[in-house]
Amino acid sequence: MRASLPTLRRLLPGMLALLLGCTDPYLPSAITAPPSYLVVDGFLNSRGVTTIKLTRTYAIASKTAPPTETKAAVYLEEEAGTRTLLREAPTGTYTSPALTLSPAKRYRLHLTTLAGQEYASDYVPAKITPGIDDLSSRAESNGLNIRLSTHDPANATRFYRWDYAETWEINPIYRPQVEYRAGTLDFPDISVPYPTKCWGMAPSTTVLLSNTTPLSQDVVTDRLLRLLPPSSERLNTRYSILVQQYALTREEFEYWELLRKNTESIGSLFDAQPVQLTGNVHCLSAPAEPALGFVGAHSVVEKRLFVARRELPQAWLTPTGYEACYPPDSVWLNKPPLKYPLEALKSYFSLGQLIPIDRLQGGYTGKPRDCVDCRTRGTSVKPSFWP
Numbered sequence: 001m002r003a004s005l006p007t008l009r010r011l012l013p014g015m016l017a018l019l020l021g022c023t024d025p026y027l028p029s030a031i032t033a034p035p036s037y038l039v040v041d042g043f044l045n046s047r048g049v050t051t052i053k054l055t056r057t058y059a060i061a062s063k064t065a066p067p068t069e070t071k072a073a074v075y076l077e078e079e080a081g082t083r084t085l086l087r088e089a090p091t092g093t094y095t096s097p098a099l100t101l102s103p104a105k106r107y108r109l110h111l112t113t114l115a116g117q118e119y120a121s122d123y124v125p126a127k128i129t130p131g132i133d134d135l136s137s138r139a140e141s142n143g144l145n146i147r148l149s150t151h152d153p154a155n156a157t158r159f160y161r162w163d164y165a166e167t168w169e170i171n172p173i174y175r176p177q178v179e180y181r182a183g184t185l186d187f188p189d190i191s192v193p194y195p196t197k198c199w200g201m202a203p204s205t206t207v208l209l210s211n212t213t214p215l216s217q218d219v220v221t222d223r224l225l226r227l228l229p230p231s232s233e234r235l236n237t238r239y240s241i242l243v244q245q246y247a248l249t250r251e252e253f254e255y256w257e258l259l260r261k262n263t264e265s266i267g268s269l270f271d272a273q274p275v276q277l278t279g280n281v282h283c284l285s286a287p288a289e290p291a292l293g294f295v296g297a298h299s300v301v302e303k304r305l306f307v308a309r310r311e312l313p314q315a316w317l318t319p320t321g322y323e324a325c326y327p328p329d330s331v332w333l334n335k336p337p338l339k340y341p342l343e344a345l346k347s348y349f350s351l352g353q354l355i356p357i358d359r360l361q362g363g364y365t366g367k368p369r370d371c372v373d374c375r376t377r378g379t380s381v382k383p384s385f386w387p
Helices: 005-021 250-264 342-351
Strands: 038-045 051-056 073-078 083-088 093-095 106-112 118-121 132-140 143-151 159-170 198-203 208-211 219-228 238-247 281-283 300-308 329-332 354-360 363-368
Touching (some): 038 118, 208 219
Antiparallel strands (some): 038 051, 073 083, 083 093, 118 281, 132 143
16 A cells, blocks of 8 residues: 555654664774785886885774885886885885886886785786876866866877876965063064965875777867866965876776775765775785785876966955954953953963964954964975976
8 A cells, every 4th residue: 555645744754763763883893993904005107216105004083194014125026027126215105216117018016024924016017108288277167177188199098097286375364573482471573483475285185087998099188187166265376286197007997996986986875885996916925815006007297287366267256265364363461351361371372372463552463373374284385396
């Protein structure tokens, strides 16, 4: 018998309550006490320096960085040929000298950990990545679109991946004229000024791929890499993006595609379900033990783009990022009202939680450090590539 619509309406709240009430948290041991598997991050650079990072899997809820695998013996090996040692510096990062790998040969990564476990990746061909034809920005209705075009005239690449690194200029709105000296609330003129400019930096967080096998020509045209909304503070003064392009084998492309689906396409009932991510790294001393990562062999090409605020539509209201810092707070030292308790002011100032900006008659203006010191948002060291 089919229930009528009014009946369903009456029953729905109770049904929802019953379903929600029967929901218990599921915390498998893999979350709270995960196994320690080796993670291999990097590729064999066929035209330059190879950098490989070795870490271990760890708890999802952990607030620390992943544990590094240190003091391993790591080699780049040519099939039936020579081997090149990768030296460790800094901890957990292994680097080769600059090398040129032959496209006619195959290569792999081979390593032995300090504990004596032996690992190796599959032998793979050394691919040469074609150049980037065009990297451009377009101000469109949805924001700033960063697009790329490339091609391989030999029709030999077919599978592409991209990374990018963003840099943007930060201009703090306050320039403090006074500073706190320990043990007093009589602030003298500032001796070491705060930076008047900083640079924010961020790596890409998405997997960017293209496959040209359905096309007659190995051409990628106007591939969207990044979309910045008109309200992005990164566009306030000057913005730069450095794009890196890689040529992949079909197997490496399929690995990254699976990684993309596992990380970006999960969240609703109708999304693809996660699957086990297996790469091409194997534990030779214990074949049943998994290892994570895919080590390909290819060169990398780069192209940088700058975008100045004057190149964007005037109607775009690009924020500074400091909107929540207006106006400065008045800190009265000898009369009410006090925004901060008088007895707590020395503690605030000494810990750097409150930064004095300028003098008032009977007090000062001040703001939390994030509103004053742009080093909380980036670096004050000007990048070598910045205009």
